[in-house]
Amino acid sequence: MPQATIPDLSKNLAKLMRRAPLSEEAQQAFLELPAKREVFAAYRDIIREGEPTCRCCFVEEGLVSRYKLLRNGGRQIVSFHIPGDLVDLQSSLVKVSDHGIRTHTATVLHTVACQDVLALAEKFPELALAFWFETLADGAIFREWTLNVGRRGARERTAHLLLEFAYRLKQVGLSDGREFELLVTQADFADAVGLSPVHVNRSLQSLRQDALIRTFKKTVVIEDMAGMIREADFRPGYLHPEGQSAAA
Amino acid sequence: MPQATIPDLSKNLAKLMRRAPLSEEAQQAFLELPAKREVFAAYRDIIREGEPTCRCCFVEEGLVSRYKLLRNGGRQIVSFHIPGDLVDLQSSLVKVSDHGIRTHTATVLHTVACQDVLALAEKFPELALAFWFETLADGAIFREWTLNVGRRGARERTAHLLLEFAYRLKQVGLSDGREFELLVTQADFADAVGLSPVHVNRSLQSLRQDALIRTFKKTVVIEDMAGMIREADFRPGYLHPEGQSAAA
DNA sequence: CGAAGTTTTGAGGACCTTCAAAAGTTGTGG
């Protein structure tokens, strides 16, 4: 791995631009944000719930999740973030985080002071729109997750999350859409789909038995894409891929 | 009820300003949006999933929800919207809705063409920020709901949603924070908390039996607020009430 | 090569669902 220490927000810019066009100046201004490159090991907290938020983080490499905790020890992962994602842009607008953020693998982040993000949004309305759009796409994923844990059975749920990974990783070139590395333990997967680890294991087995997926080590191969889509009732519209944006 | 037919967005402006300060001109411009006043009966679809989105709607009176459907007939309500709420601002940015919106009681909406909202955001960066902020607060609620259906038991879930209603209705002066009208059938409540209607009924009974709540007709009284908060592990921070905003 | 973590298996039980019907409420028209 190269020893690059200069923050490079180009991946994150690319993601913003998948949805909203940006002028040269806006792009330039975004890339010149005073970012700090930070490297985290696996399973490190980046922000804990209730902490004051002062920096947004943009993922360059690795995998992070946002989660909420219950007094009784319950944990719910509410989203995963892959390279290119702008995590918690929202913290720019809120004083105290209502959720935690942590890594699942070694990850590289670029963090930017919230007030710098805000200032940029105020200066470039088109960037404000892009950030708004990004937050909105986030919201769409949360809604789908609510549906997932609220109304799908265990097998459907796990199938759905696998497809979401496949789809999103493909968008950033980390998968061909069928095969990908699932860098998440079954226990963490369970916290994302609202099941017990044991039952996640059994759901995966069940999907394997029906030849819908195949796994080895940490990689997952979707063997029967049509079957999985049917199983999960997966309609990727909620991910609002490029091309759906309504340019003015 | 007065026969007012002139759209009045002041309630919605008030909500925006609970979080972000706005200049006189921005306020004026928002109030002058070309809005159309529309009245719907109970249980009417305003937008169906998959339909093109062309108008945002701002609630003046009544109750609406956003929901997602599954092929197998499952329905998940992902949010409720009360007077003052700006529903689906996001549609300004997305071509096709990934969810439906419908009324639960007779409701009065003001609808605005998405492009008008967008144009306003482009002209007034402070409004763009306010809209972004609003979308973000929405996201926080979705996250909490994911936690709710994913990791809380039935009694806790229903207690949590009741408290959310009490809290939000208080913010807009429709409750004192303890007593409010629950204008939702148990079947719809079930679709919001990811349970069967029968079990919602039993959860409510259980809360009543422990003297945590009292109900008559459609009104709910929270008898033991501390007990309910404990039961639901309710921390209202996710609702991002006024005063939490990080003004630049 | 041993230690720690992760996945897998088994068994018993809790929680919640489904189905079905009764009781209660609300709304409508005569």
Added chain:
DNA sequence: CCACAACTTTTGAAGGTCCTCAAAACTTCG
């Protein structure tokens, strides 16, 4: 104002899905 229909809430009972606990097999890592 009553009667009836439609809807909503409540009750009961049986069963399935998913959970918990506990231990074994397998992997990964130092």
